[in-house]
Amino acid sequence: MNWSNVKLIVQREVRDQLRDRRTMFTIVVLPLLLYPLLGTTFLQMAQFLQEHPTRVLVIGTAHLPQEPILVKEGGLAPHGDDPVPLLEVQTRAALSPGQTADDLALEAQNLIDSGEFDAVVYIPENFRQRIEAFRSQQTETNLPHDADVPRVDPSRVEPLGAESVNAVSADAEPPSPQIFFNAAKDKSRVAHDRVSAALRQWRDAIVERNLERHRVPAAATRPFEVREQDIAPEAGRRAMVWSKILPFVVLIWALTGAFYPAVDLCAGEKERGTLETLLCSPARRSEIVWGKLLTVMIFSMATSLLNLASMGVTGALILRHVEALGRGGFSLGSPPLSAVFWLVIALAPIAALFSALALAIAAFARSTKEGQYYLLPLLMISVPLMMLPLFPAAELDLGTSLIPVTGVMLLLKALIEGEYAQALVYAPPVIGVTALCCLLAIRWAVDQFNNESVLFRESERFGLGLWLRHLVRDREDTPTFGQAILCGVLLLTIRFFAMFLAPAPESWADFARSTLVLQIALIATPALLMAIILTRSPRKTLLLTVPRPMTLSAAVLLAVALHPLVVVLAKVIQMLYPLGDETKAQLEGLGSILASAPLPFLLLVLALTPAICEELAFRGFILSGLRHMGHRRAAIVISSIFFGVTHGMLQQSLSACAVGMVLGYLAIQTGSLLPCVLFHLTHNSLTVLSSLVTPERLAERPWASWVFQSVGENEYIYTWPTVALGGGVSLLVLMWLRGLPHQDSPEERRQHVLDQPAPMGVGAR
Amino acid sequence: MNDLSGAEFYSGKETAFGMIHVRDLTKAYADLERGAFVALAGVSFDALPGQIYGLLGPNGAGKTTLLRILSTVLQPTSGTATINGCNVLSQPALVRRQIGFVSTNTAVYDRMTAWEMVEYFGRLYGIGKDELYPRMERLFERLQMKEIRNVLGAKMSTGMKQKVSIARALVHDPPVLIFDEATVGLDVLVARALMNTVAELRDQGKCIVYSTHIMREVERLCDRIAIMHRGGIVSEGTLASLLEEHQENDFEELFFRLISQRDESLIATR
Structure with missing residues (x-):
C-alpha cells in the first residue's frame, strides 16, 4: 500500500467535505447551535414544568371535627414537617338535600370530567361524632391501640369502569372519608396523591392528639427512625452519573458523524460520477478505502468531540442556573477531567469501527438517498449494544468485554469511575475484539470496492413478476x-x-x-x-x-x-x-x-x-x-x-x-x-x-479413568492428557485435509488473483 | 459464456503485439430484466502507437464495457487484454499508469477547482511538485484553461468540465489515451477543438482509442476503425480498406449494412 496516496486522498476528501455545506452543518453548526438552542428551550419550558395547583372540592365540611382542622383558607391545613401540597380547595358543608352517596359518585364524575375539579373529597355524615366517640371510648377502656383513624387506602380503589370515577373507601369504624378521582387523567391522579398525602398528615395529627389525651408520648408510634448515609464521595457520585451519560453520547455521535460523510464519499461520488474517475487513477482500491476511511474517522471524531464540548458547556451553564434558582434535588457538577481524557482515547477505535461499517454500507448504496435508508438498520444493530451497559446489571467481565461496542462502553465506564485495576484486566479483550471488528469491517469495505456489481449497480426496474422470472430463468x-x-x-x-x-x-x-x-x-x-x-x-x-x-x-x-x-x-x-x-x-x-x-x-x-x-x-x-x-x-x-x-x-x-x-x-x-x-x-x-x-460405569471399566475425570457430582470431563492427545491428532488430520485438492468457486479464484501482490515494473512478467 | 477457470486464465502468458492488445474479450452481466446479458462476446483487436483506433457503434454496442475493461474499472469474464505489455487483470495498477481515460462517466469533482483537480491526479501518479507544476502550466496553456483555473467544478460548463477531464488524463503523459464518447453534450466549437487535440496527441505518438457513435468523427479522425454492434466487432480496418472490402462507396451505407447483417445473423443463430 502506498501511504502517500492514502494521505493525498485523505487531504482531498477532508477538503471536499469542508466545502460541503450539508456536512459542515451536520458536523459543526448543528452541535454548536443545537445544545444552546435546546438549553434555551429548556429554560423557556421550565415555567410549564412548574407545579400547578390542583382543584379539589371537599363535601361535608360540616362533619369535620373542630380539632385538628383540615380545611383552612382555601387549602388544606399543614400538619407535620412536610410542606402542604399545592391544592385549591372549595368546600360544601354537606350533601345537597335529598342527595345520596350514589348520586355523589355521579356528580363527582361529572365535576371531574368537565374539568371543574380534579378530585372530590367526601367527609361522611357523623364523622365528627364517630371520631369523638372513638376517642372517648378509648379513654374509657384506656387501652393502648393501633391508631386506626379514618384512612385513605389506595389498595381499596374500586374502579367503576375505565373512564369512571374511582372511589376510595373503607368501611371500617369510624367512617372513612372518600376521594373521588379519575386514574385515566394525569391531573386527577396528581390531585389524588396530594389529597391522600394531606389526609395522611391530618390523620397523624389526630393520632397525636389521641395519644396526648392518654398521656402517651408521641414517639410511641415511632420507636425508632432509620437513618441513611451515602458514603460515596461527591466526586464518586458525579463519576457514576457521568460514566453512564458520556460514553453513550460520544458513541452515538461517533456513529452519526461517521455515517453522513461515508454516504457522501461513496454513494455521493457514485451519483456524481466521480468514483469512476478515481477508480481509473493509479490509486489501488485499498488505498482509496483507507483514504476514505480515515476521512470518515476524522469527521466521526470531530462530530463526537464537538457535541461533547457543546453539550458540556450548555449543560454546565443550565445546571448552574438551576442550582442558583435553588431547584433541582442534587448537584451533578462538571464531569471529572479524567473522564474526558478516557473518552478521547476510546473515541479513536470506536470511530474506526463505525467508520468502516458506515463506509462498507455506503459503498453498497447507489445514491445518497438509498444510503440514508441504510442508517436505520445500522442504528438498530448498534444502539442495543450501546444501551446494554446502561442496565444496572451490566458489569465489565470477560463475557461482556467480548461483546463489540458494549465492551468499550463498559471499559470506559470503569475508567471514568476510576476502577483502573478492573479496566486493566479487561482492556486486552476489549481492544482485541474491537480491533478484530475494525479489520473485518475494513476488509468488507475493500471488498465492496472490488466488487463491480456493487460499484456499478444501476437502478433496475423491480417487479415481483420480473423477479420471480429471474429466479427461475437465471x-x-x-x-x-x-x-x-x-x-x-x-x-x-x-x-x-x-x-x-x-x-x-x-x-x-x-x-x-x-x-x-x-x-x-x-x-x-x-x-x-x-x-x-x-x-x-x-x-x-x-x-x-x-x-x-x-x-x-x-x-x-x-x-x-x-x-x-x-x-x-x-x-x-x-x-x-x-x-x-x-x-x-x-x-x-x-x-x-x-x-x-x-x-x-x-x-x-x-x-x-x-x-x-x-x-x-x-x-x-x-x-x-x-x-x-x-x-x-x-x-x-x-x-x-x-x-x-x-x-x-x-x-x-x-x-x-x-x-x-x-x-x-x-x-x-x-x-x-x-x-x-x-x-x-x-x-x-x-x-x-x-x-x-x-x-x-466408570468403576466397571478401569481404563475409563484414563479418559474421564470427575469435576463435581455426576459431572465428568476428559482428562488433560486425553485433551492434549485429541488436540494433536486433530491437528494432524486438519493438516492432511489441507493438502487435499479442492475446488474453488470462480469468485474465490478471482479474489485470489486480486489478493496477490502486484508485480513491480512496467511490463514485468 | 466462456468462463475460463484456473491459473492459466490469469497468468497472462500471451505476448504483446500493439500498444493495446485485446484477445477474445467477453463480459457478461447478471441483469434482472435480461438475465445473463452478454455485453462483450469475444472482442479482439490491436492498436499501435501514433494511431487513432476508432470504435464506432450504436448505443449498447459494448463500447463502454470494452473501454472500462481496458481502464481496469471492470474485469473481463474471459479473454485477455494488455496495455503496453501489462495485463489488465493481473497488473491493474500498472495498466492505470499507462492510460489516460476520458469518458462521459468520469466526472469532475464539484467542490474542487480545475487546478486542484489536475494537481490531485498528478500527485496520485506520483509526480513531484517540481515537475508537476510546470507541466500543469503548459497543459492549462495548451488546452486554453487558464481562465477556469480557479473555478469550482460545480460552476463549470460541460465544455469546461471536458477540458478538465482531458487535462487530468494527460497530466502523467501516458502512452495510451482512451476517449469514450468524449464529445457527447459538447457544442460544435468545443467538439472540434477536442478532436484537434486528439489529432495532435496522435501526432505526438500516443496510441489513442476513440469511441463514438458519430460517423463523421470517425471518418475525420480515425486511422483504423472497428464497427461494433451487440457486443462484437463486425468489421475492422482503415476507412479505405473497409469500403473496398465490402464494395461500398458510402461509409454510412456500409455501417447500416453491417449492423443489419449482424442483427440478422444473431436472429438466425437463435
Whole structure:
C-alpha cells in the first residue's frame, strides 16, 4: 500500500467535505447551535414544568371535627414537617338535600370530567361524632391501640369502569372519608396523591392528639427512625452519573458523524460520477478505502468531540442556573477531567469501527438517498449494544468485554469511575475484539470496492413478476450469496416461531417428536426445497458427491479427537457466560426426560437426524451459496454463525459455532457432504454417550479413568492428557485435509488473483 | 459464456503485439430484466502507437464495457487484454499508469477547482511538485484553461468540465489515451477543438482509442476503425480498406449494412 496516496486522498476528501455545506452543518453548526438552542428551550419550558395547583372540592365540611382542622383558607391545613401540597380547595358543608352517596359518585364524575375539579373529597355524615366517640371510648377502656383513624387506602380503589370515577373507601369504624378521582387523567391522579398525602398528615395529627389525651408520648408510634448515609464521595457520585451519560453520547455521535460523510464519499461520488474517475487513477482500491476511511474517522471524531464540548458547556451553564434558582434535588457538577481524557482515547477505535461499517454500507448504496435508508438498520444493530451497559446489571467481565461496542462502553465506564485495576484486566479483550471488528469491517469495505456489481449497480426496474422470472430463468448450479443468507434467516425465523409454538416436552416421546419435526420439517425441508427450486444442480449445491474413502475415516477420527477439546471449550464458555438458574432447571428437566430414553433412540434423535438435516442446510445450501462471496473463510464463519444461532441458547450456540467452522472446512476440503454427516454423527453420539458416564460405569471399566475425570457430582470431563492427545491428532488430520485438492468457486479464484501482490515494473512478467 | 477457470486464465502468458492488445474479450452481466446479458462476446483487436483506433457503434454496442475493461474499472469474464505489455487483470495498477481515460462517466469533482483537480491526479501518479507544476502550466496553456483555473467544478460548463477531464488524463503523459464518447453534450466549437487535440496527441505518438457513435468523427479522425454492434466487432480496418472490402462507396451505407447483417445473423443463430 502506498501511504502517500492514502494521505493525498485523505487531504482531498477532508477538503471536499469542508466545502460541503450539508456536512459542515451536520458536523459543526448543528452541535454548536443545537445544545444552546435546546438549553434555551429548556429554560423557556421550565415555567410549564412548574407545579400547578390542583382543584379539589371537599363535601361535608360540616362533619369535620373542630380539632385538628383540615380545611383552612382555601387549602388544606399543614400538619407535620412536610410542606402542604399545592391544592385549591372549595368546600360544601354537606350533601345537597335529598342527595345520596350514589348520586355523589355521579356528580363527582361529572365535576371531574368537565374539568371543574380534579378530585372530590367526601367527609361522611357523623364523622365528627364517630371520631369523638372513638376517642372517648378509648379513654374509657384506656387501652393502648393501633391508631386506626379514618384512612385513605389506595389498595381499596374500586374502579367503576375505565373512564369512571374511582372511589376510595373503607368501611371500617369510624367512617372513612372518600376521594373521588379519575386514574385515566394525569391531573386527577396528581390531585389524588396530594389529597391522600394531606389526609395522611391530618390523620397523624389526630393520632397525636389521641395519644396526648392518654398521656402517651408521641414517639410511641415511632420507636425508632432509620437513618441513611451515602458514603460515596461527591466526586464518586458525579463519576457514576457521568460514566453512564458520556460514553453513550460520544458513541452515538461517533456513529452519526461517521455515517453522513461515508454516504457522501461513496454513494455521493457514485451519483456524481466521480468514483469512476478515481477508480481509473493509479490509486489501488485499498488505498482509496483507507483514504476514505480515515476521512470518515476524522469527521466521526470531530462530530463526537464537538457535541461533547457543546453539550458540556450548555449543560454546565443550565445546571448552574438551576442550582442558583435553588431547584433541582442534587448537584451533578462538571464531569471529572479524567473522564474526558478516557473518552478521547476510546473515541479513536470506536470511530474506526463505525467508520468502516458506515463506509462498507455506503459503498453498497447507489445514491445518497438509498444510503440514508441504510442508517436505520445500522442504528438498530448498534444502539442495543450501546444501551446494554446502561442496565444496572451490566458489569465489565470477560463475557461482556467480548461483546463489540458494549465492551468499550463498559471499559470506559470503569475508567471514568476510576476502577483502573478492573479496566486493566479487561482492556486486552476489549481492544482485541474491537480491533478484530475494525479489520473485518475494513476488509468488507475493500471488498465492496472490488466488487463491480456493487460499484456499478444501476437502478433496475423491480417487479415481483420480473423477479420471480429471474429466479427461475437465471438459476445457477449453486445458490447465490443472497439466497444463502435468505435460507439462513428463514431457518432462524422458523426456529424462533417454533420455539414459542411447541410446548415444553414432558416426556421422551414429546421431546423426540418435536426434535424430529424441527430437524426434518423445519431445517432440512426448507433447504432441500430451496435447492430444488432455486438452483440448477441440487446435487452440486448439497455436495451430494462420493468422497474419497479416506476422507470418511478422517472425518470420524477428527470428530473423536476434537470431542475432548469441544467439551473443554463448552466449559470455558459456561465460565464466561454462566447459565441462569431458570436455564439450569430447564436443562435438568430435559436431562431427566432423556435419562428415560433407550440408547438407540437417543442416538437416532440426537445424533443421526441432526447430522443429516443440519448438514444439508448449513454445509449444503448455505455454505455453497456463501462461497460466491469469494472468501472461503468468511463463508465458513457466516455459515457457522447461522448453524450456531439455530442452537438457541447462547452457550450452546458458541460451541456449535466453533464445531460448525470445522464442519465447514471439512465440507470445502472434501467437496462432499458425507464426511460432514459422519463427523456430525460421531460428535453428537459421543456427546450422548459421555452424558451416560456414571461412577458405577466408570468403576466397571478401569481404563475409563484414563479418559474421564470427575469435576463435581455426576459431572465428568476428559482428562488433560486425553485433551492434549485429541488436540494433536486433530491437528494432524486438519493438516492432511489441507493438502487435499479442492475446488474453488470462480469468485474465490478471482479474489485470489486480486489478493496477490502486484508485480513491480512496467511490463514485468 | 466462456468462463475460463484456473491459473492459466490469469497468468497472462500471451505476448504483446500493439500498444493495446485485446484477445477474445467477453463480459457478461447478471441483469434482472435480461438475465445473463452478454455485453462483450469475444472482442479482439490491436492498436499501435501514433494511431487513432476508432470504435464506432450504436448505443449498447459494448463500447463502454470494452473501454472500462481496458481502464481496469471492470474485469473481463474471459479473454485477455494488455496495455503496453501489462495485463489488465493481473497488473491493474500498472495498466492505470499507462492510460489516460476520458469518458462521459468520469466526472469532475464539484467542490474542487480545475487546478486542484489536475494537481490531485498528478500527485496520485506520483509526480513531484517540481515537475508537476510546470507541466500543469503548459497543459492549462495548451488546452486554453487558464481562465477556469480557479473555478469550482460545480460552476463549470460541460465544455469546461471536458477540458478538465482531458487535462487530468494527460497530466502523467501516458502512452495510451482512451476517449469514450468524449464529445457527447459538447457544442460544435468545443467538439472540434477536442478532436484537434486528439489529432495532435496522435501526432505526438500516443496510441489513442476513440469511441463514438458519430460517423463523421470517425471518418475525420480515425486511422483504423472497428464497427461494433451487440457486443462484437463486425468489421475492422482503415476507412479505405473497409469500403473496398465490402464494395461500398458510402461509409454510412456500409455501417447500416453491417449492423443489419449482424442483427440478422444473431436472429438466425437463435
